[in-house]
Amino acid sequence: MRRAPAVTFLLGTVFLDMLGLGLIVPIVPALMTSVTEDPAAAVFWSGLLGSVYGLLQFVVSPLLGRLSDRYGRRPVLLASLTCLGVDWLAHAASPSPWTLLVFHAAAGACAGTYTVVNAYIADVTEPGSRAHAYGLIGAAFGLGFVAGPVLGGLLGAVDVRLPFVAAAVLCFANVAYGWFVLPESRPGDRNTPLTLRLANPVSAVAAVLRRPVLGRLAGARFCADVARMTHQSTWTFFLTHKFAFSTTQIGVVLATSALAGAVYQARAVGPVVRRLGDKRAAVAGSLLGCVSLTATAFVSVPWLLYLLCAVGVLGSLAGTAAQSWISRAVRADEQGTVQGALAGIGAVAETVVPITAGVAFGWSLTYASPGSVYLGAAVFAAGSALLLAVTPDVRSTSPEQTLDRA
Template sequence: MRRAPALSFLLVTVFLDMLGLGLIVPIVPALMKAVTEDATAAAFWSGLLGSIYGLLQFVVSPLLGRLSDRYGRRPVLLASLTCLGVDWLAHAVSPGPWTLLVFHALAGACAGTNTVVNAYIADVTKPESRARAYGLIGSAFGLGFVAGPTIGGLLGAVDVRLPFFAAAALSFANVAYGWFVLPESRPGDRTTRLTLRMANPVAAIAVVLRRPVLGLLAYARFCADVARMIHQSIWTFFLTYQFSWSTAHVGVVMAAGALAGAVFQARAVGPLVRRLGDKRAAVAGSLLGVVALAGTAFVSVPWMLYVVQAVGVLGSVGGAAAQSWISRNVRADEQGTVHGALTGIGAVAETVVPVAAGAVFGWSLAYASPGLVFVGAAVFAALSALLLAVTPDVRTAQLD
């Protein structure tokens, strides 16, 4: 690791991003109800806000990645964090849903944090160390997920808008921290062209998908994203239906799983990937994910759930290994461009899958088969594992 302060900042950034998101998760329904003064309208606007965020992220992410290649990682990352803080502040003071929609769309358009963090790590780490670094990022993500909803629930009990002020303050504090601490990982290259083709998300993604090795890895990642979003969207509803658990009980189980995953990714992912290599670790992690998702579909008692959760934690090695593998197949001058396209691909899953998974889950309840949706998730995870298995493990790739 060439720049310890930079990695520290990235870890803090991911943690605070997830903490800020987690702060507002328990509060969004109450805020939307307060703003719209109608429960049905609140549900509609909440869904619309989520969709517009994902749509704008899909549209703009490839361009943000390209901008980070042309002008450097630092300005794009700090601008993204600033936009996120403005969005949370707008949530805190907005008098109506249309204002929220406008600012949430802006936040989606500026949601370049994930893109730039992944490119930055590729800039400042050697290939053999990247899986460990990506594992640490995953750990910071998990820790923020654990802390955010707990703190958000406590603050929301005082005032429904207070968690949004807190999330905005964290974002702005992180911008100030990065302004003074974060070095530039790679000076911008003004020879990197900005064209209408690269600004078009469909064209930018198509360029990545056409590349022999990188295309297969991108398809594998998309399948993994679909499986992850199905699980993320339905898991709480499934446990509430299957075990009649309270929201607090579900929250505790989620927090415990996230904490275990954070510890595993921080301590074990690096050594495992060094021993197995990126490809074998990515395939093994994907197969463990298949087992965890398929097992979730058939759990009937809580102890079975805890077992499949543990398998899922072990499977998290696959994400870091696949990310490391992708970075090895991207030139230094295109890390931002490629990771922006990959973020756009993930945004498609984040926009479409929750709606589709919710519809399938509702339909499955009529046939007393609540776990059916997780069978579908396991199928996508298996497709991801298959694509990873057939992808050649080469170390470089060229642009078409």
């Protein structure tokens, strides 16, 4: 197998997923205002677009994962990316908020490619090398998060719909590249049942949670997602209200943290996880995240923010180590199904947490305690560490009950 071109394609896929999503962040207000011609309606529709995107990821990710187990990773990846490119083009031409909502929902469904990428990595890497591979995926994720808003802002200044055209062109270019260089990592198994129970998100998630070890790992991941999304959803507002940061200062903090995280994931996480092992690395990373969030709640001087961001970056190894651990805990023929269910769990957090965290942050301002929301996030980070600590480090050589029978 030509692993180097294949991994390059996978990294590009994750980067473009985040780039496409990030492109619209700085231009959604202008786009929605131009479409609705009403600032109040624009705010409503912007929030609705974000929620529907996460909801469709929740609905479709388990199905994509199951399809990749049954028919192979390659066709599902290429088909999803093609649909995503079509959706971005449709965004560029949408004349009304309703059509934007439909196409953004479709984009959320197609963005479930992250599920198949994780399964592909598990197919082509040895267990001891997966932390490094997932670290590279995390780096691509972070770079897409940095590049998306920057590119979207620059192109949006020329034309508010131009970023969508750029996202579509990049998506189609990646499909063309993948068509020629991406080999199949695992031939599909037509004996893998494609039942409504395992294809619908609620049943797929329930089947994962019923398995003791995998259920604890999924719970730990959900807690970590809640902590991460709480931080992301309120961070810019916290910097504005607590320290009166300008948009430039906020951009510097966000870009510095994302770039540092990308370098750390690409260069250091693999060796650290190999030295500590998946379990210890995941627990240590979660505890570092808990420390960073707790200290942020009480920070009083701006320079400490950079130190706490550094601690948070170090703690990001938890997600990579946990992903590697999960991939070892399931059989090869159910990697896609499990990754899809986990993506569905993450989509729940991405749909619900921004709204909940925003309401909680607004409430905290009433009592002049904008940092209190981070104490809540720290509780979830601590819960993630606890679940990881009490989970046995089993391997797929002696797997739990299969999802088909769970």
